Amino acid sequence: MIALLIRDMRLAMRAGGGFGLGLAFFLIVSTLVPFGVGPEAAILSRIAPGILWVGALLACLLSLDRIFQLDFEDGSLDLLATAPIPMEGTVAIKALAHWLVTGLPLTLAAPAFGALMNLQSPGHFWIFVTLLIGTPALSMIGAFGAALTVGLKRGGLLLSLLVLPLYIPTLIFGAEAATRGTAGLSALTPLLMMAGITAGSIALLPFAAAAALRINLR
Amino acid sequence: MKMKVENLSVARGGVPVLEGLNFTLAPGQVLILRGPNGSGKTTLLRTLAGLQPPIAGAISADPENITYGAHADGLKATLTVEENLTFWASVHGIDTIAPAVEGFNLSGLTHRPSANLSAGQKRRLGLARLLVTGRPIWLLDEPTVSLDVASVGLFADAVRAHVAGGGAALIATHIDLGIDADTLDIGPFRADPKRGRDVQHRDGYADFDEAFL
Numbered sequence: 001m002i003a004l005l006i007r008d009m010r011l012a013m014r015a016g017g018g019f020g021l022g023l024a025f026f027l028i029v030s031t032l033v034p035f036g037v038g039p040e041a042a043i044l045s046r047i048a049p050g051i052l053w054v055g056a057l058l059a060c061l062l063s064l065d066r067i068f069q070l071d072f073e074d075g076s077l078d079l080l081a082t083a084p085i086p087m088e089g090t091v092a093i094k095a096l097a098h099w100l101v102t103g104l105p106l107t108l109a110a111p112a113f114g115a116l117m118n119l120q121s122p123g124h125f126w127i128f129v130t131l132l133i134g135t136p137a138l139s140m141i142g143a144f145g146a147a148l149t150v151g152l153k154r155g156g157l158l159l160s161l162l163v164l165p166l167y168i169p170t171l172i173f174g175a176e177a178a179t180r181g182t183a184g185l186s187a188l189t190p191l192l193m194m195a196g197i198t199a200g201s202i203a204l205l206p207f208a209a210a211a212a213l214r215i216n217l218r
Numbered sequence: 219m220k221m222k223v224e225n226l227s228v229a230r231g232g233v234p235v236l237e238g239l240n241f242t243l244a245p246g247q248v249l250i251l252r253g254p255n256g257s258g259k260t261t262l263l264r265t266l267a268g269l270q271p272p273i274a275g276a277i278s279a280d281p282e283n284i285t286y287g288a289h290a291d292g293l294k295a296t297l298t299v300e301e302n303l304t305f306w307a308s309v310h311g312i313d314t315i316a317p318a319v320e321g322f323n324l325s326g327l328t329h330r331p332s333a334n335l336s337a338g339q340k341r342r343l344g345l346a347r348l349l350v351t352g353r354p355i356w357l358l359d360e361p362t363v364s365l366d367v368a369s370v371g372l373f374a375d376a377v378r379a380h381v382a383g384g385g386a387a388l389i390a391t392h393i394d395l396g397i398d399a400d401t402l403d404i405g406p407f408r409a410d411p412k413r414g415r416d417v418q419h420r421d422g423y424a425d426f427d428e429a430f431l
Contacts, residue, residue: 003308007297014296075290079347082267082286083309218270 001085001093008097011070018066022059022102023109029055030113041118048117049178052127055113056106057138057171063102064142065159067094068150068213077150081217087210095136095143095206103135119182126181130191134174137198140205141166147209151216170197219283219354220244221266221386226275227409228258228265234273234409235261241402243355243386248377248399251390257404259390260289263357266388285353287361291344295333299324299343302332307350318349321376323369337364345373348380356380356387362395370395 012019033051034044071077080090110131111124119127145163149155173194181187220242227237235258243249253259265272268281293302303315319325322342327335332343341364348356356377362370374395377387388402389395 003305007294007301007305010301011294011296016296071292073290074292074294075288076292076294078264078269078286078288078290079292079306080309081269082281082284083306084282084311085309218264 001089004080004085004090004093005097008094009100012097012101018063019101020105022062023105025062026055026059026106026109027113029058030116034117045118045120045123045182048114048119049123049127049130049182050175051117052110052114052119053130053134053171053175053178056103056110056131056135057167059106060102060135060138060142061160061163061167063098064146064163065149065156067098067143067146069146069155072150072216077213078217081214087213088206091143091147091209091213092202092206095140095209098143099136099139103131103139107131107135122184123178123182126178126187130174130178130181130187130194133191133198134170134194137170137194137201138167140198140201141170144205144209144212147212147216150213170194173197219279219384219386221277221279221284221355221388223266223278224276226262226265226277227273228261228270229273229409230258230261236404236407237274237409239275239404239407243388245354245384245386246381247386248381248397249386249388250395250399250401251388251404252392252401253390253404257408259404260359262404263359263388263390267357279355283353284355284357285348285351287345287348287356287358289359289363291340292347293332293340293343296331298329298331299335300328302343303346303350306347310351310353312350312352315346315350318346321349321379322346322372338366338369341365342369342372345376349376354385356385356389358387358389358391360390360392362391362393 030052037043037047068077071080081087107128110127114124114127142163145159148162149159152158173190177187177190177194180190222242224240226239227234229235241249251259263286264270266277267284267286269286300315303318307315319328322345324342324346327339332340335343345361361373365373374397377397381387
């Protein structure tokens with residue numbers, strides 16, 4: 001399983017692997033919003049947590065179809081399915097690899113990008129914490145969507161349509177926790193709700209995704 | 219590790235392609251799978267490998283003992299030959315890739331990204347993967363495609379060494395490999411596609427599957 005994680009990380013880092021795609025998109029969103037909304041600092045700092053969350057979510061969505069599609073096309077997925085690693089393990093590792101190359105860099109970058117939108121302290125802390133807890137759910141839910149659409153050519157549109165509704169609870173609780181935290185209010189309830197979604201996704205979705213993959217490989 | 223197949227029926231996309239198939243594959247045996255294009259060789263091999271369930275019949279082999287060599291080699295273009303092989307070796311818990319590299323004459327290519335290999339070299343790398351799985355039963359789907367005569371010889375040597383060590387191989391191919399082998403012609407087992415799937419063989423997955431067909 002470690003070998004699979006190392007391979008996926010290595011593939012992502014090599015040319016054309018897609019590392020940095022999400023991060024670049026996130027930077028573009030964070031840069032463009034102040035131009036679109038206008039320079040009033042008060043408005044920007046009020047919407048900053050929500051915009052950062054939406055940007056991170058869309059950046060995450062951008063690379064989802066790569067999770068299984070490339071392995072499906074070159075036959076690796078067939079070979080992984082017959083390898084000693086259980087399919088559930090393969091799914092979990094691939095979701096983890098996706099998080100490490102997408103969710104984690106977004107989480108680390110978000111406090112810095114927040115400066116572009118006049119994010120006030122302690123907002124930097126809260127955007128970091130909420131993304132750290134929330135982005136694993138985005139990767140795991142995305143892996144499930146990718147597993148469902150793996151056999152489809154140009155399945156990206158269907159994937160987005162499938163996955164976006166599933167992302168909404170994470171987005172609502174994540175952005176709410178970040179907004180409340182930034183305003184100095186108690187963010188505990190939405191934070192716990194989001195943590196619950198993340199924990200539930202990680203516990204259940206590998207099994208669902210593995211079942212979907214097995215059927216798509218037939 | 220013996221593989222016994224009894225009364226096996228397989229389907230592709232919900233349409234039965236082969237039925238009533240019986241054969242055994244004993245250790246030390248090479249079985250050549252013959253049949254015209256579209257006769258269901260790949261479907262049979264995928265079923266035996268455990269990638270899809272049979273619609274009827276039984277296969278007495280643990281999928282953990284089987285390795286499947288498909289049309290696609292499962293290579294990553296941006297990884298080198300060595301990285302590709304090392305990955306599959308460590309997935310299967312094998313320590314060394316040296317015999318596989320030697321066996322398929324890849325020594326001079328280990329540091330080259332597999333994107334830069336020729337079709338025949340890629341195929342050799344794909345076949346070298348079989349040697350790092352450590353599994354006794356090989357199911358191979360047209361393994362010699364794009365190989366030259368010398369490379370077919372290397373492949374035949376690898377199969378001979380594998381069966382001499384107690385392994386077994388089921389190979390779908392249209393050429394003569396020059397290996398001492400038995401032949402399984404699947405022509406007579408062709409299923410009637412119009413009959414459809416038997417009602418009594420519907421399992422719990424069947425309805426769920428249909429959403430994907």
